[in-house]
Amino acid sequence: MTEEKTPSATLPVGTANAVPREKPADIRFYTRFSVPQRYLHGVLAITFLGLALTGLPLRFSNTRLALAFAHAVGGFGTILFFHLLNAVIMTVVFLIHVGNIAYRVVAHKEYGLVWGPNSMVPRLKDIQDFYGNLRWFLSLGPKPKFDRYAYWDKFDYWAVFWGMAIIGFSGYAMWFAPFFARFIPGSWLNIALLIHGEEALLAVGFIFTIHFFNTHLRPGNFPMDMVIFNGKLTEEELKHKHPEEYKRLVESGELEKFRAQEPASWLRNFGWIFGTSVILAGFVLIGLTIVAFIKD
Amino acid sequence: MNWRVAALTMLAFTFHVFADNPPKSAECLTCHDDKASPFQSSVHGSLSCNDCHTTIKSYPHPSTVAAVKCEGCHSDPVTGVHESVHAKVSEQPCKGCHGDPHTILPSKDPKSATYPSNLPRTCGACHGDPKFAKAHNLSNVYAQYMDSIHGFALTRDGLLVAASCSSCHGSHKILSKTDPNSRTNRLNIAATCGSCHAGAERAYLDGIHGQRMQTGDTRAPVCTNCHTAHQVTSPESAAWQMKTAATCGACHQENYKTYHDTFHAQVSALGYVETAHCWDCHGFHNILPATDARSSIAPANLQKTCGKCHSGVNAGFVSYQPHADKHKREANPALWATGIFMNLLLAGVLGFFALHTLLWLYRGLKESAAHSGRTQRGEGLQ
Numbered sequence: 292m293t294e295e296k297t298p299s300a301t302l303p304v305g306t307a308n309a310v311p312r313e314k315p316a317d318i319r320f321y322t323r324f325s326v327p328q329r330y331l332h333g334v335l336a337i338t339f340l341g342l343a344l345t346g347l348p349l350r351f352s353n354t355r356l357a358l359a360f361a362h363a364v365g366g367f368g369t370i371l372f373f374h375l376l377n378a379v380i381m382t383v384v385f386l387i388h389v390g391n392i393a394y395r396v397v398a399h400k401e402y403g404l405v406w407g408p409n410s411m412v413p414r415l416k417d418i419q420d421f422y423g424n425l426r427w428f429l430s431l432g433p434k435p436k437f438d439r440y441a442y443w444d445k446f447d448y449w450a451v452f453w454g455m456a457i458i459g460f461s462g463y464a465m466w467f468a469p470f471f472a473r474f475i476p477g478s479w480l481n482i483a484l485l486i487h488g489e490e491a492l493l494a495v496g497f498i499f500t501i502h503f504f505n506t507h508l509r510p511g512n513f514p515m516d517m518v519i520f521n522g523k524l525t526e527e528e529l530k531h532k533h534p535e536e537y538k539r540l541v542e543s544g545e546l547e548k549f550r551a552q553e554p555a556s557w558l559r560n561f562g563w564i565f566g567t568s569v570i571l572a573g574f575v576l577i578g579l580t581i582v583a584f585i586k587d
Numbered sequence: 588m589n590w591r592v593a594a595l596t597m598l599a600f601t602f603h604v605f606a607d608n609p610p611k612s613a614e615c616l617t618c619h620d621d622k623a624s625p626f627q628s629s630v631h632g633s634l635s636c637n638d639c640h641t642t643i644k645s646y647p648h649p650s651t652v653a654a655v656k657c658e659g660c661h662s663d664p665v666t667g668v669h670e671s672v673h674a675k676v677s678e679q680p681c682k683g684c685h686g687d688p689h690t691i692l693p694s695k696d697p698k699s700a701t702y703p704s705n706l707p708r709t710c711g712a713c714h715g716d717p718k719f720a721k722a723h724n725l726s727n728v729y730a731q732y733m734d735s736i737h738g739f740a741l742t743r744d745g746l747l748v749a750a751s752c753s754s755c756h757g758s759h760k761i762l763s764k765t766d767p768n769s770r771t772n773r774l775n776i777a778a779t780c781g782s783c784h785a786g787a788e789r790a791y792l793d794g795i796h797g798q799r800m801q802t803g804d805t806r807a808p809v810c811t812n813c814h815t816a817h818q819v820t821s822p823e824s825a826a827w828q829m830k831t832a833a834t835c836g837a838c839h840q841e842n843y844k845t846y847h848d849t850f851h852a853q854v855s856a857l858g859y860v861e862t863a864h865c866w867d868c869h870g871f872h873n874i875l876p877a878t879d880a881r882s883s884i885a886p887a888n889l890q891k892t893c894g895k896c897h898s899g900v901n902a903g904f905v906s907y908q909p910h911a912d913k914h915k916r917e918a919n920p921a922l923w924a925t926g927i928f929m930n931l932l933l934a935g936v937l938g939f940f941a942l943h944t945l946l947w948l949y950r951g952l953k954e955s956a957a958h959s960g961r962t963q964r965g966e967g968l969q
Contacts, residue, residue, distance in 0.1 A: 352856035353847070367859035428946035430953075443943075450936075465850065468907075469899035477907035482925050484850055485913060489929035493936060501940040509944075510951025 319526040321549040323518050327391075332519050334384050335451070336569050341377035343495050343576050345370045350488045351583035378462055385455050408438045408536065411449070417442040438535040443505045454494045461487040492580070499577035503570055515570070520562025521554035610646035612636045618647075625690040639688065655688065657681045667759030684709055701758075704741050706751045707732055731817035748783070755779050755816075771816070774800065776809040790872035795879075797872075808838065822871075825860045835865040845910040861896075868892055868909065 324332075348357035348370060361367055395401045403409045421442045423435035440448075461483035464471040468480055507515045511532075518524045530537045540546040554562075612635040616622070619636075626632060637643060642653040658665035661681075668680050676683055685691050685700060692699040700709045707729060713719050715729025732738045732752070740749035755771060762769035770779045777797065781788025791797040791810070799807035813834050820827045832855065836843025846852045851863040866874075868884055875882035883892045889905035897904065911919050913926040 348857060349853050352853040358857060361857035361859075367854050367857040370857065425946070428950045430950070469897055469901060469904050472901055472904035472907075475903065477904045478911070478919070478921070480904075480907045481849075481911040481913075481919070481922050485922065485925055486929065489926075489933060493929075493933045496933070496937050497940070501937075501944060504944050504948070509947055510955045 318553070320523045320551045320553050321526060321529050321546070322522055322551040323524050323529075323549075324522040326522065329519060329522050331384060331388055333565065334380065336565075338377040338381040338384070339494075339498065340569060340572050340576070341373060342381065343491075343499075343573075345374035345377065346488075346491055347495065347576065347580055347583070349374075350492065351580075351587060354583050354586065356579065356583070375466065378459070381455065382459055385459070408539065409440075411440060411445055413442070413445055413449075417445060436534040436538075437532065438539075439533055447502050447505065450497060451494070454490060458487055458490050458494065461490075492584075495577060495580055499573035499580075503573060507566070507570060515563070515566045517554075517559065517562050517566070520566055521558045523551050523554050610637070610643070610648075614646050622689045629689060629691050630693045631688060631691060654679060657688075664759040667757075671759065671761045672763050673761060683713075701753075703747045703749075703751045704745060706753060707738065707742060710752045726817075728817045731815075735815075735817055735819045736821050737819055750783060754783070773805075773809045773811075774803070776811055780810045787872050794870075794873035795875055806838070828860050828864055829855065829858070831864045831866060839865075842910050845912045848911070848913065849909055851909065863896060863909070867895065 348360050351357050361370060364370060392404055396404055404411075406412055406414075416438065420435040420437060423432060424442075426432035427434045464475070464483045465480060465487065468477075472480070506512065506519075518528075524532070526537075537546070540549070615636045631639070639655045639659070640652065641655075641659070657679075665681070668674060673680050673683070682688065694701040696702060697704075699705060708715075711729035711733075714725065715727060717727055719725075720727045733742065737750040740746040741751055757770050762772075764771040764773070766772060767774070769775065777788050777791055777800065781791075787810075792801065796807050796809075800809055822828070832843060832846060832852065836846075846865070854862040855864060870883045875885075877884045877886070879885060880887065882888065890900050890902070893905050893907075894900045908919065911922055913919065913922045916923040
């Protein structure tokens with residue numbers, strides 16, 4: 292398939308998800324994310340929203356809106372219940388993810404998860420890509436040829452990973468304070484609250500602006516990158532967004548292993564509705580957060 | 588002396604006495620018959636008219652007569668009123684509260700103006716009038732009192748032992764609170780409230796606030812500083828408990844500020860009553876400094892105090908600082924450093940990626956514009 296013949300080539304990069312009604316039969320789809328990975332992201336998105344919604348009123352408890360919210364949902368008891376519920380679900384998802392990675396590395400010897408193009412572990416290429424991307428931003432050089440995960444993907448991943456670890460640990464330390472106080476001084480609970488609140492503020496600020504932009508709202512992906520919802524991208528997207536990965540898969544002959552059916556229309560619609568809802572909810576929360584932060 | 592002369596003299600004297608004698612009540616009632624029936628059932632019912640109207644000597648009497656002087660019988664109350672804030676109220680201050688002397692009832696009569704549960708309305712005739720309150724630079728204490736726990740108990744539940752106006756202010760010799768002898772002078776307030784709340788008074792005098800008050804420290808709070816004078820509410824009410832931090836914080840500003848940074852305060856601000864407010868840890872009437880071994884926040888007692896809410900507390904747990912100030916480096920070096928680090932982390936990460944995003948947006952939009960230009964010219968992608 293040459294570029295001239297590809298009808299989608301006339302579309303801006305990234306809009307291939309919005310497949311035209313009269314689509315040609317030769318658009319090929321490839322799997323990027325497995326079903327468990329998509330579930331992981333979906334549950335993280337929902338629980339993160341839930342934690343932000345129930346945590347921000349506490350961080351900005353001196354605002355009238357926080358008090359009104361508390362009254363509306365039935366008081367702090369309700370807020371706390373749903374905060375803890377979301378926290379437990381997120382913790383389970385986090386542990387399943389870590390357990391899955393560990394199992395695959397240890398039992399199946401998938402060392403590619405730890406190092407290499409399919410790993411989330413940063414490598415020299417990420418620094419080179421970052422430098423190259425900055426040059427591209429300033430029109431000083433070509434766009435870097437990203438592999439499966441770009442440096443901002445990795446930053447997103449590790450930011451969330453360490454965010455969950457730190458916010459999670461400080462949260463559980465406060466939840467089970469007398470238990471944790473057997474091992475850590477009680478004055479660390481003061482630090483736990485500070486870290487919990489500030490790190491959460493960072494997470495909210497990062498996810499609802501930077502992550503949304505980096506993956507969904509940036510030119511080329513706007514308004515949303517559907518790949519995390521339906522798991523698939525077109526050959527054209529793969530070629531343009533992950534040229535290094537595409538080249539590697541073509542050269543090794545593995546590309547066809549990832550060949551997939553076109554995502555079902557219900558799945559695309561579901562992805563749209565879910566993604567749009569989450570992004571809008573995130574925008575509302577970050578807007579209120581900024582207002583509360585300035586007033587604070 | 589001739590007995591005739593003596594008899595005549597006696598007759599003349601008797602006649603003279605009779606001629607100058609005040610009229611009998613029955614004679615008064617020939618004109619003033621409207622006073623008859625309520626007067627007989629009043630507390631003064633056994634008296635005759637001229638017991639009070641002593642200046643009326645003849646019948647009929649002149650059209651203007653001198654005002655009755657109550658102090659003829661009630662000397663102590665009248666003297667008290669003359670020394671009180673009400674001294675200048677009018678020529679006859681008694682009537683202002685007790686009403687018409689002809690219908691006056693004993694204060695034990697439920698219909699009396701000075702019956703405990705009627706007293707607020709009696710005093711409120713003036714002190715419940717917003718115009719009066721404004722003119723005399725007073726607050727509308729009637730409305731405040733009626734909504735207080737004392738007002739509810741007395742007027743709604745008919746609890747006659749509940750504090751009424753006179754319970755605190757006295758009845759006749761009401762003095763300004765600036766007068767050292769006043770029952771409502773700040774140095775006397777504990778004793779005034781303690782006349783009913785003896786236990787609270789004893790605990791208060793034992794605590795640091797009471798100790799300081801007794802040394803004449805004007806900064807030390809008395810009952811009314813925390814409970815207010817007229818708007819006293821039940822300390823068990825959620826509304827009152829939610830306000831306690833601000834109440835204590837009016838003096839303890841630094842501790843109020845640091846309390847606000849804690850989880851206890853955040854939760855409280857969202858309307859959660861069951862969290863720790865000042866008095867949950869510090870106690871209330873007999874508050875003592877941590878240096879006092881009897882204090883609830885003395886190091887040896889902390890596990891017990893924290894344990895009121897937190898089950899399974901231990902020595903490590905009570906080293907939590909409920910008033911930690913992250914801005915104070917010397918007191919909380921680790922917390923201070925964490926605060927600085929978190930600020931730098933937030934500013935660094937968000938600032939860096941904000942710039943990254945803006946550059947990307949700029950470049951991306953530029954490229955999109957170029958694409959659409961090429962598409963329109965039919966050149967295809969790259």
